[in-house]
Amino acid sequence: MPNWLAIILFLLVVLGAATGVISGAVWSAGFLPAMPGWLIILLKIGIIVFGFVMLVASLMTLVGDRKQSAKIQNRIGPNRATFFGQSLGGLPHFIADGIKMLFKEDIVPNGAHRTFHMVAPALIFIPALLGFSVIPFMDEYCSTGAPMVTPNYPFELCPNGEWLNYFQVIDLNSGMLFAFAIASIEVYGATIAGWAANNKYSLLGGMRSAAQMISYEVSLGLSLAGLLLIWGTLDLNEMVRLQGKLFAGWIPLWGIVIQPVAFFLFFLVGMAETKRPPFDQPEGESEIVAGYFTEYSSMKFAVIQLAEYVATVFLATLTAVFFLGGWQVPFLFADGFHFGGIGAQPDIALPYAVVIAMRIVAMLFKVLVVVWLQFMMRWTYPSFRYDQVMTMGWKIVLPLSLANFFVTAFIVLII
Amino acid sequence: MGEVNVKTLKQKDRTFWEQTYVTEFIKGLGVTMKHFFTNLSPNKEDRDTRTVEYPDEPRDYPDRYRGRHRLMVRDDGQVRCVACMCCSTICPADCIHIEAAEHDDPSIEKYPETFVIDQLRCIACGMCVEACPCDAIRMDSGVHVSAFEDREESFHDRETLMDLGGQSMAEQGGDHIPSPN
Numbered sequence: 391m392p393n394w395l396a397i398i399l400f401l402l403v404v405l406g407a408a409t410g411v412i413s414g415a416v417w418s419a420g421f422l423p424a425m426p427g428w429l430i431i432l433l434k435i436g437i438i439v440f441g442f443v444m445l446v447a448s449l450m451t452l453v454g455d456r457k458q459s460a461k462i463q464n465r466i467g468p469n470r471a472t473f474f475g476q477s478l479g480g481l482p483h484f485i486a487d488g489i490k491m492l493f494k495e496d497i498v499p500n501g502a503h504r505t506f507h508m509v510a511p512a513l514i515f516i517p518a519l520l521g522f523s524v525i526p527f528m529d530e531y532c533s534t535g536a537p538m539v540t541p542n543y544p545f546e547l548c549p550n551g552e553w554l555n556y557f558q559v560i561d562l563n564s565g566m567l568f569a570f571a572i573a574s575i576e577v578y579g580a581t582i583a584g585w586a587a588n589n590k591y592s593l594l595g596g597m598r599s600a601a602q603m604i605s606y607e608v609s610l611g612l613s614l615a616g617l618l619l620i621w622g623t624l625d626l627n628e629m630v631r632l633q634g635k636l637f638a639g640w641i642p643l644w645g646i647v648i649q650p651v652a653f654f655l656f657f658l659v660g661m662a663e664t665k666r667p668p669f670d671q672p673e674g675e676s677e678i679v680a681g682y683f684t685e686y687s688s689m690k691f692a693v694i695q696l697a698e699y700v701a702t703v704f705l706a707t708l709t710a711v712f713f714l715g716g717w718q719v720p721f722l723f724a725d726g727f728h729f730g731g732i733g734a735q736p737d738i739a740l741p742y743a744v745v746i747a748m749r750i751v752a753m754l755f756k757v758l759v760v761v762w763l764q765f766m767m768r769w770t771y772p773s774f775r776y777d778q779v780m781t782m783g784w785k786i787v788l789p790l791s792l793a794n795f796f797v798t799a800f801i802v803l804i805i
Numbered sequence: 806m807g808e809v810n811v812k813t814l815k816q817k818d819r820t821f822w823e824q825t826y827v828t829e830f831i832k833g834l835g836v837t838m839k840h841f842f843t844n845l846s847p848n849k850e851d852r853d854t855r856t857v858e859y860p861d862e863p864r865d866y867p868d869r870y871r872g873r874h875r876l877m878v879r880d881d882g883q884v885r886c887v888a889c890m891c892c893s894t895i896c897p898a899d900c901i902h903i904e905a906a907e908h909d910d911p912s913i914e915k916y917p918e919t920f921v922i923d924q925l926r927c928i929a930c931g932m933c934v935e936a937c938p939c940d941a942i943r944m945d946s947g948v949h950v951s952a953f954e955d956r957e958e959s960f961h962d963r964e965t966l967m968d969l970g971g972q973s974m975a976e977q978g979g980d981h982i983p984s985p986n
Contacts, residue, residue, distance in 0.1 A: 461844040462837045466856045770837040771830070 434559050435523075442754065443522055446761065447699035452484040454765040462769045488692070496688040499588055506586035511686065511693040514579030518700040521572045524565035525707050526627035528557035528717050528749050536742050537724040541732045545634055546724045557717075557750070558627060565626040566618075569708060570611055573663065576701065577603045580665075580672065583694065584682030595681025598776065599665060599672030605783040606662040612791040613655040616798035617645055617712060630716030634723070639731035642720045645713035651794045653713045655787060660705035661764060662783065665698060668771040671779050706760035714756045717749040871929045871944040874922050874961065875969035884967060886941035888915040892933035900926035901933060920963040924950050940975040942966075 452468075457480060460467030471482035498507055534551035555561040562568055577600050584596015618624070621632050635643040646653045662669040673681040683694045710716060721727045724745055726736030740748075774782065822828040844852045857864045866872065877885040888905035906918035927950075933942050946969045953959045 458841065461841045464840060464844060464853045464855060466854055466858070469858075766834060766837055766841070770833050 430556070431559065434556070438522055438525075438527065438559060439519055442527075443519065443700055443703055444696075446703050446758070447696055448488075449484070450699045450702070450761065450765070451487070451695070452480055454761070456480065456483070458762070458765050459769045462766075491689050491692040494688040496690065497685075499685045501588040502685065503586040503588070506582050507685075508690075510579055510583035510586055511690045511697070512579075513582060514576060515693050515697040515700070517572050517575040517579065518697045518704060521569050521704045522707070523559040524562050524568050524626055525711060526558040526630055526716060527753050528746055529627065529631065530554060530558075530561070531556045531746070532724075532742075539723045539725050539728075539732060539736075543635065544631055545732065546631075561625075561627065563623075563625045563628075566614070566624045566629075569626070570607075573610075573701075573704070574603070574607050576697075577607075579697070580682050583686070587682075587685035589685050591678040591680075592682050592684045594678045595672050595674065595684065598674070598678075599682055602665070602669065602671060602779060602783070603663060605780060606659045606787070609655065609783065609787045609791045610659045610663055612788065612795055613652045613659060614712060615791075615795045616649050616652050619795075619798055619802050620648060626711055626716075630711060630718060633715040634718050636721070636731060640729075642715060642718065644715040644718070649713070649794070649798065651790070652798075653709075655791050655794065656713065657709060657760075657763075659787060659791075660709060661767065662779065664701045664705050664764075666702060666764060667768045668773045669779055670773055671776045674773075674776070702764060703757065703761060706757050706764060709760045710753065710756035714760070715752075716756070717753040719748055719752045722748060866947050866949070868945075870947060870949075871931045871934075872946045873924075873944070873948045873950055873969060874927075874933070874966055875943050875946045875971075876920065876963065876966040877941050877943060877970045877973045878967060880972065884916060884920070884941070884963065885939060885970075885973060886917050886920060887913070887939055888917040888920075889938060891936040891938060892942055895932050895936040897930060897932065898926045898928045900924075917963060920966065922961045922966065923959060924961055925953070925956070925959040940973045 457467045459465075468480040468483040469477040471477070471480075471486050473482050498504060529546070530553035532546070532548035532551055533554050534548060537546040537548050539546055560568075580599040580603070581596045584592045584594070584599065587593075617629075621629055623629060623632070629645075633642065633644045637643050637647075641647060665672050671681075673683075678684070683691060686694055721729050722740075722745060723732065723736070724742060726740040726745070727738040729737045840853060844854055846852055879885050886903075888903055890903060890905075893899075893901035893903050900923040902919065902921045902923070903917045904919040905915045908914065908916045929944070929950075931944055934944050948969065
């Protein structure tokens with residue numbers, strides 16, 4: 391089979407990058423309010439998916455997996471491929487890898503279910519990307535340009551205008567449910583990929599990934615139940631807004647402050663959910679070759695790999711949204727910094743555009759920090775044995791998250 | 806039957822925190838983070854990496870590294886070798902070819918008209934240097950023998966060997982200089 395699929399995918403990535411750049415330019419020119427709604431949505435998808443998610447995910451293959459591991463292990467990492475004599479921190483390696491993947495032979499093993507074998511990478515990849523549609527990268531935009539800041543929740547009002555949803559693909563009031571629903575669909579892709587390849591190792595990997603992901607899915611939701619009790623909303627943007635509350639005027643009430651146990655559980659479960667080491671049993675290099683994607687080659691393999699990285703970014707984004715205050719910068723509100731509680735005048739006044747930029751940067755920064763932390767853990771800890779993964783999921787993490795939920799419920803009831 | 810002495814080694818009990826793995830996980834993360842940030846340092850000296858980026862950064866050979874041969878020269882720039890054949894005789898690989906000729910200067914008996922070392926045969930044992938009675942051949946140039954594209958290139962003739970040469974501290978043809986001890 392020719393690599394036309396792969397070539398189309400590559401073109402899509404290039405087109406997406408172009409879309410991202412152009413839409414950025416359009417945004418800066420201030421044409422956005424004049425554009426029709428569908429175009430805005432397309433732009434948002436283009437920028438978020440290709441300008442951020444794909445960029446981070448694909449760069450993680452280089453920066454996270456190669457350079458970071460090299461630094462941890464006292465090595466230098468790849469730097470031999472050069473552009474005009476410049477190694478550029480190994481960037482040419484990353485591009486060379488992509489090109490190599492495009493030109494490799496696409497092998498479908500004898501006896502494989504051809505359709506499922508071909509569809510499976512997409513089944514893994516699409517849900518990984520879909521989840522980002524409900525992630526708020528910034529608060530909604532006030533059409534009059536300058537929201538009014540009030541001392542109490544919701545802190546920012548838009549009296550004469552309306553809130554425009556520019557920084558979130560879908561403003562869904564059940565965003566969290568959607569995110570988890572999408573995240574759990576990924577199981578199908580991995581399982582089908584394992585089954586369709588007609589390889590026992592693949593099948594084992596597929597079964598393992600199904601078992602592991604479903605086991606940890608339970609704790610993933612339950613660890614957040616406490617937060618739902620406290621905040622009483624499923625809207626992700628609303629959750630982030632609520633994290634702007636200040637305790638005693640100084641301590642921002644981020645998720646990690648009000649639910650520290652849930653944070654650690656969620657982080658742990660997130661790592662297991664993305665099948666990253668130390669929870670890489672579905673891949674299980676030493677036992678079952680490469681698990682459910684043993685029989686994948688060429689761009690299909692690349693897509694599965696990339697989907698794992700995208701899932702990592704997605705879990706990091708969720709962690710940032712739930713626990714690290716999302717786009718919130720401590721003490722920063724729509725008109726500037728308010729230290730020690732919201733007063734009539736900001737302590738440091740800032741124009742609205744600067745606040746927006748700072749908040750977006752804060753969001754991206756938090757995501758990157760969590761991704762970095764996940765990679766640190768990936769390069770620090772040895773993998774669990776498969777039964778240990780299961781024991782941990784059902785006997786430790788699940789009871790802990792339940793206990794956390796009950797204690798939180800009790801406290802919420804009292805208060 | 807003698808009694809079997811059994812020594813019971815008491816294992817250190819794991820503390821509560823060690824059993825939860827929480828502290829140990831944080832400690833482990835601390836170790837990798839230390840390495841990570843040390844190696845991110847902009848100052849190369851502070852980093853912990855041991856990699857030598859060889860072709861870009863030539864690495865210093867140790868003092869006693871046996872590199873390319875060199876023929877030392879006299880004060881007036883002529884070759885120091887007196888064509889005594891000691892080195893070619895002792896050479897186990899038989900890679901030194903010397904043709905002696907008479908020198909115009911009556912105080913110098915012989916000199917090598919041709920002096921060729923076949924670097925493809927040379928095993929870098931250093932015995933020629935040991936054998937040389939007048940400090941004429943040395944292997945301390947610190948230059949490694951490079952790869953050859955052509956067999957001809959492996960024959961290092963007298964001029965090639967003298968290019969690396971320098972003046973010796975030993976007195977030419979004179980009295981034996983006693984060692985300090």
